[in-house]
Amino acid sequence: MTNRTAVSQAKRVVVKVGSSSLTLPDGHLDHERIARLAEALSALHGRGVRVVLVTSGAIAAALAPLGLRRRPRDLETQQAAAAVGMGLLIRHYSDAFAEHGVKVAQLLLTVEDVLRPKTYRNALNTISRLFRLDVVPIINENDTVATHEIRFGDNDRLAALVAHLVRADALVLLSDVDGLYTAHPDTPGAEKLAVVEDVAELKVDTSRLGSRVGTGGMQTKLQAADIATQAGVSVVLGHANDLERALAGEDVGTYFPARKKRRPRRLLWLAFAAEPRGWLHVDAGARRALLDTKASLLPAGVREVKGTFAEGEPVEIIGPDNEPLGRGFAGYSSAELASEAGHSSNEAGHTNQRPAVHRDVMILTD
Numbered sequence: 001m002t003n004r005t006a007v008s009q010a011k012r013v014v015v016k017v018g019s020s021s022l023t024l025p026d027g028h029l030d031h032e033r034i035a036r037l038a039e040a041l042s043a044l045h046g047r048g049v050r051v052v053l054v055t056s057g058a059i060a061a062a063l064a065p066l067g068l069r070r071r072p073r074d075l076e077t078q079q080a081a082a083a084v085g086m087g088l089l090i091r092h093y094s095d096a097f098a099e100h101g102v103k104v105a106q107l108l109l110t111v112e113d114v115l116r117p118k119t120y121r122n123a124l125n126t127i128s129r130l131f132r133l134d135v136v137p138i139i140n141e142n143d144t145v146a147t148h149e150i151r152f153g154d155n156d157r158l159a160a161l162v163a164h165l166v167r168a169d170a171l172v173l174l175s176d177v178d179g180l181y182t183a184h185p186d187t188p189g190a191e192k193l194a195v196v197e198d199v200a201e202l203k204v205d206t207s208r209l210g211s212r213v214g215t216g217g218m219q220t221k222l223q224a225a226d227i228a229t230q231a232g233v234s235v236v237l238g239h240a241n242d243l244e245r246a247l248a249g250e251d252v253g254t255y256f257p258a259r260k261k262r263r264p265r266r267l268l269w270l271a272f273a274a275e276p277r278g279w280l281h282v283d284a285g286a287r288r289a290l291l292d293t294k295a296s297l298l299p300a301g302v303r304e305v306k307g308t309f310a311e312g313e314p315v316e317i318i319g320p321d322n323e324p325l326g327r328g329f330a331g332y333s334s335a336e337l338a339s340e341a342g343h344s345s346n347e348a349g350h351t352n353q354r355p356a357v358h359r360d361v362m363i364l365t366d
């Protein structure tokens with residue numbers, strides 16, 4: 001038995017439901033499921049919990065009206081189908097929640113929108129106002145522009161970032177499996193994990209991709225659990241049939257308790273949404289210092305500076321074999337760094353050096 005009061009006593013909850021649990025075996029939308037979700041979330045809302053629903057299913061909702069037999073494979077048709085299906089999907093939700101007297105709103109967002117400094121505040125203000133108006137926000141990716149997301153099934157990651165945005169206490173990731181297994185659930189001997197304390201330490205096989213209609217499989221769910229727990233949000237990953245039990249804090253699915261230390265939003269933006277303005281090529285000594293001793297990157301280890309950036313702008317750190325090592329906020333402008341690169345702070349004229357990228361504003365590639 002794990003203590004799941006973080007979920008059962010949560011004041012703010014984000015629930016994400018994937019295509020796999022919203023669709024029937026023929027790929028069409030499962031209206032029964034939508035009705036049950038609306039019922040469970042309306043009950044939660046009725047108890048005063050702030051609820052956000054992140055939902056996939058726009059493409060599935062478009063199959064019947066477009067006369068498609070299965071989910072399209074090419075990106076343009078997926079985007080067009082999502083545009084057709086989104087209005088239908090929200091109408092189904094709207095009707096289903098109305099049965100319980102609950103109003104809903106539709107928000108189409110990208111990962112960038114909830115992280116980019118200029119847009120995240122608008123997203124947060126809108127959601128906060130919807131909460132005060134007693135409306136349940138329903139979020140899907142803006143598939144028209146989020147080409148990366150549509151390919152990788154990033155509603156998982158979007159949901160984690162939304163949980164971070166609204167400072168949720170709990171994130172419930174619903175799928176067609178009842179938790180995380182040590183290997184694909186069809187594999188003989190695969191066992192379900194009840195609790196995962198640290199996603200980074202996990203040794204499970206998630207290589208087999210997800211269901212026919214879902215896109216990200218377990219990999220994106222684990223990334224989402226990692227982001228959320230590092231943002232102080234506890235996560236339950238479980239079967240859509242178990243939603244009520246998961247919300248009640250019962251021992252269903254796989255539980256990922258929140259980590260103690262919250263990762264600031266600026267670093268999440270750096271990891272997931274920032275466009276680097278420069279590239280710092282570093283030598284083998286610097287790579288060792290970054291990876292082994294978790295040191296800051298000093299100008300002495302920088303071999304070459306590419307791109308034009310101001311101090312504080314995002315840069316990519318590249319290893320001696322051209323491998324990406326991580327990202328960070330530059331401690332210098334590109335011009336200043338170019339003149340410090342390769343020099344150490346005990347050389348005359350370079351004694352006032354600061355790190356090229358300080359450890360506290362750096363994220364390493366896994």
Ligand SMILES: Nc1ncnc2c1ncn2[C@@H]1O[C@H](COP(=O)(O)OP(=O)(O)O)[C@@H](O)[C@H]1O
Pocket residue numbers: 017018019020021153174175176177179180181182183184185204205206207208209210211212213214215216217218
């Ligand atoms: N180690 C694992 N544990 C559980 N499920 C796994 C694992 N590896 C792969 N999977 C697959 O991931 C699927 C869920 O991902 P996906 O289809 O993308 O779901 P959704 O549409 O709900 O986001 C499961 O149905 C299962 O087939």
Ligand SMILES: N[C@@H](CCC(=O)OP(=O)(O)O)C(=O)O
Pocket residue numbers: 017018019020055056057058059060082140141143150153154155156213214215216217
């Ligand atoms: N955003 C799209 C597809 C996203 C998708 O399938 O994601 P998921 O179900 O999380 O694997 C949709 O609404 O159909």
